[in-house]
Amino acid sequence: MPPDPPGSSLPDPSLGAPPDATLEALAELIAVVHRLRDPVSGCPWDLEQTHASLVPYVLEEAHEVADAIRHGDDRHLAEELGDLLLQVVLHARIAGEEGRFDLEAIARGISAKLMRRHPHVFGPPGQAAAMADSAAVKASWEAIKAEERRQAAAAGSGAPPSASPLSDRLAGKVRGQPALSGAMTISRKAAAAGFEWDDLGGVWEKVHEELDELKEAVASGDRAHAQEELGDVLFTLVNVARWCGMDPEAGLAGTNRRFLDRFSRVEAALGGDLSGRSLRELEGLWQAAKAAIRAEANPAPGSTAAAEGVP
Numbered sequence: 537m538p539p540d541p542p543g544s545s546l547p548d549p550s551l552g553a554p555p556d557a558t559l560e561a562l563a564e565l566i567a568v569v570h571r572l573r574d575p576v577s578g579c580p581w582d583l584e585q586t587h588a589s590l591v592p593y594v595l596e597e598a599h600e601v602a603d604a605i606r607h608g609d610d611r612h613l614a615e616e617l618g619d620l621l622l623q624v625v626l627h628a629r630i631a632g633e634e635g636r637f638d639l640e641a642i643a644r645g646i647s648a649k650l651m652r653r654h655p656h657v658f659g660p661p662g663q664a665a666a667m668a669d670s671a672a673v674k675a676s677w678e679a680i681k682a683e684e685r686r687q688a689a690a691a692g693s694g695a696p697p698s699a700s701p702l703s704d705r706l707a708g709k710v711r712g713q714p715a716l717s718g719a720m721t722i723s724r725k726a727a728a729a730g731f732e733w734d735d736l737g738g739v740w741e742k743v744h745e746e747l748d749e750l751k752e753a754v755a756s757g758d759r760a761h762a763q764e765e766l767g768d769v770l771f772t773l774v775n776v777a778r779w780c781g782m783d784p785e786a787g788l789a790g791t792n793r794r795f796l797d798r799f800s801r802v803e804a805a806l807g808g809d810l811s812g813r814s815l816r817e818l819e820g821l822w823q824a825a826k827a828a829i830r831a832e833a834n835p836a837p838g839s840t841a842a843a844e845g846v847p
Contacts, residue, residue, distance in 0.1 A: 565622070569622070586630065590627065595712075597619045601620055604616045606789060655676070655680075706725055706726075719771050719784075723774055743769070746768045750769050797825075798822060801825035802822055
């Protein structure tokens with residue numbers, strides 16, 4: 537890890553150090569996790585866990601945090617952030633048991649990184665360069681990050697520099713991301729490097745080209761090829777989202793919610809039993825559910841819902 541910049545220091549505690557109650561709560565969580573991992577009196581399930589076995593839970597909790605944010609539910613968000621914090625403490629405990637790193641190393645590492653990459657805040661008094669806006673901060677962050685990578689490479693094995701440094705960095709960056717988010721990351725970085733269409737029309741042409749190739753692959757019966765072509769369609773649609781300033785992950789999450797809302801109404805209308813129903817009947821109920829949801833969201837003037845202020 538590159539050294540901290542000269543003169544950097546921790547923030548003045550008088551400017552907002554965590555209250556004792558917060559530190560006590562964190563200490564309690566650490567103690568709970570230690571007890572769960574106690575070889576003699578701990579929980580058999582927790583004792584069986586490894587970094588690898590916990591990967592699905594880390595991803596699940598991160599997605600549930602994002603979902604709570606999208607719903608604007610503070611109670612749910614606080615609960616899900618707690619679940620995600622548990623994952624951090626649990627991974628730290630597992631590594632600590634093997635003498636590799638612990639929660640202190642994690643906390644000090646991220647604190648040092650934040651101070652290093654915010655020289656305009658934590659630099660030596662009188663020497664901190666002012667940042668005009670968030671774009672300047674981001675540019676500074678990326679420059680510092682690139683220098684850290686250069687120093688790390690120089691201190692490494694002495695291997696020659698990579699011929700594809702951007703691709704190497706992106707491969708590591710998106711490795712743990714959901715596929716749609718990873719595609720957006722790759723798309724943005726590649727475009728910033730100059731690998732970009734001239735206009736949105738070119739992106740739409742690519743969408744239609746990839747869609748035609750998907751149709752051909754499906755018709756051929758080659759499932760592996762069709763899977764590849766499906767990925768190409770999705771990746772190109774992510775580029776459409778990037779051009780239009782949209783978030784494909786949020787868009788798909790919204791579609792999932794809308795589908796479940798409509799489907800639950802169809803299910804309820806049929807008493808929970810969809811078997812034996814014709815497609816015509818199901819489509820009619822689906823359209824009725826859509827209309828009902830639309831009416832609830834936009835009540836007609838003078839209606840009971842409008843009078844009561846129901847959105």
